[in-house]
Amino acid sequence: MEVYEDIFAKFLAKKGLKLTQPRRYILEEVFEMHTHFNVEELYDRIRSKTSKISMATVYRTIPLLLEAGLIQRADRSEGRERYEHILGHPKHIHWVCKNCGALWETDFNSLYPALIKRAQDLKFKPDDIELTVKGICWKCNTNDNENQSDEK
Amino acid sequence: MEVYEDIFAKFLAKKGLKLTQPRRYILEEVFEMHTHFNVEELYDRIRSKTSKISMATVYRTIPLLLEAGLIQRADRSEGRERYEHILGHPKHIHWVCKNCGALWETDFNSLYPALIKRAQDLKFKPDDIELTVKGICWKCNTNDNENQSDEK
DNA sequence: TTTATATTGTTAATGATTCTCAATATAAAG
DNA sequence: CTTTATATTGAGAATCATTAACAATATAAA
Numbered sequence: 001m002e003v004y005e006d007i008f009a010k011f012l013a014k015k016g017l018k019l020t021q022p023r024r025y026i027l028e029e030v031f032e033m034h035t036h037f038n039v040e041e042l043y044d045r046i047r048s049k050t051s052k053i054s055m056a057t058v059y060r061t062i063p064l065l066l067e068a069g070l071i072q073r074a075d076r077s078e079g080r081e082r083y084e085h086i087l088g089h090p091k092h093i094h095w096v097c098k099n100c101g102a103l104w105e106t107d108f109n110s111l112y113p114a115l116i117k118r119a120q121d122l123k124f125k126p127d128d129i130e131l132t133v134k135g136i137c138w139k140c141n142t143n144d145n146e147n148q149s150d151e152k
Numbered sequence: 153m154e155v156y157e158d159i160f161a162k163f164l165a166k167k168g169l170k171l172t173q174p175r176r177y178i179l180e181e182v183f184e185m186h187t188h189f190n191v192e193e194l195y196d197r198i199r200s201k202t203s204k205i206s207m208a209t210v211y212r213t214i215p216l217l218l219e220a221g222l223i224q225r226a227d228r229s230e231g232r233e234r235y236e237h238i239l240g241h242p243k244h245i246h247w248v249c250k251n252c253g254a255l256w257e258t259d260f261n262s263l264y265p266a267l268i269k270r271a272q273d274l275k276f277k278p279d280d281i282e283l284t285v286k287g288i289c290w291k292c293n294t295n296d297n298e299n300q301s302d303e304k
Numbered sequence: 305t306t307t308a309t310a311t312t313g314t315t316a317a318t319g320a321t322t323c324t325c326a327a328t329a330t331a332a333a334g
Numbered sequence: 335c336t337t338t339a340t341a342t343t344g345a346g347a348a349t350c351a352t353t354a355a356c357a358a359t360a361t362a363a364a
Binding site (some may be wrong): 076093095097098106109110111114115118119122123124125126127128129130131132133134135136137138141 | 228245247249250258261262263266267270271274275276277278279280281282283284285286287288289290293
């Protein structure tokens, strides 16, 4: 049994809920995907393997996975929420280029301890950390020299 | 003329757009509100002062204000996006308690330079920074001692 | 078995956001 | 003061992700 399955099972049991087959399919697929995903993508991928799943169940399972700390909200794209699994993916920073739309990630590194200390000062027990930085990537910045003209 | 009006006017002019009366109403109200707001709340508040505004215009103006750097997305609550104005409110951290729903903010302080350095290493020109930490606040943590029993 | 409860899929409902379009304002140029 | 071209608006319709309702089914305990 995978570690995430164990975690989810215990989480559900504690709430008097069951680790059913549909929930197992969802869980497996979530951890087979190593990119951000939205609910429909998740559903489609499971659907390509089995028909024993419905959209509603996927929607219903997302909040459970969030609460269990197995996934986190990543961003929102084209009007849809996107998620990513967490295990093996330490909390990280999302960098989004507002010009070309490129997205990449780095880990927290030196920022992490500082943030944790900050939380301790506030007596806050952190759970999900979501850090997104939007701006212009180096590539677009280099190609955009014509816009430098109106700098004061 | 307020500084934000000046900024918005220049931003619009650069795009060949105009600072019209409805846009002025929206801008004013945004900077009179010192909490997170969603589009409907914004619309209602303007509506209580004048009828010369429509929901569609508010929706249409939000992306302009975002792009102009006058507001930023704060969070999403009850299925709605929420925003906040930026001027005079330096980038900050949102702390959200998953138990009682309390939300408060602190500024970046020591985290900020580290993040900026990180951006420089990546040759990334940051613009919007959005840091949300979800977890349990000290108050809920203290009241929840019965849950400590299953700690390993 | 029986019983009580959780779960599911289907389908309908909700509701925030976006789109359409005709009417109107605006600013520049004669 | 016109004319012209373009940006803007409000009203309402359309979209579409997400939720809710509900009847049928699975599950686990007694």
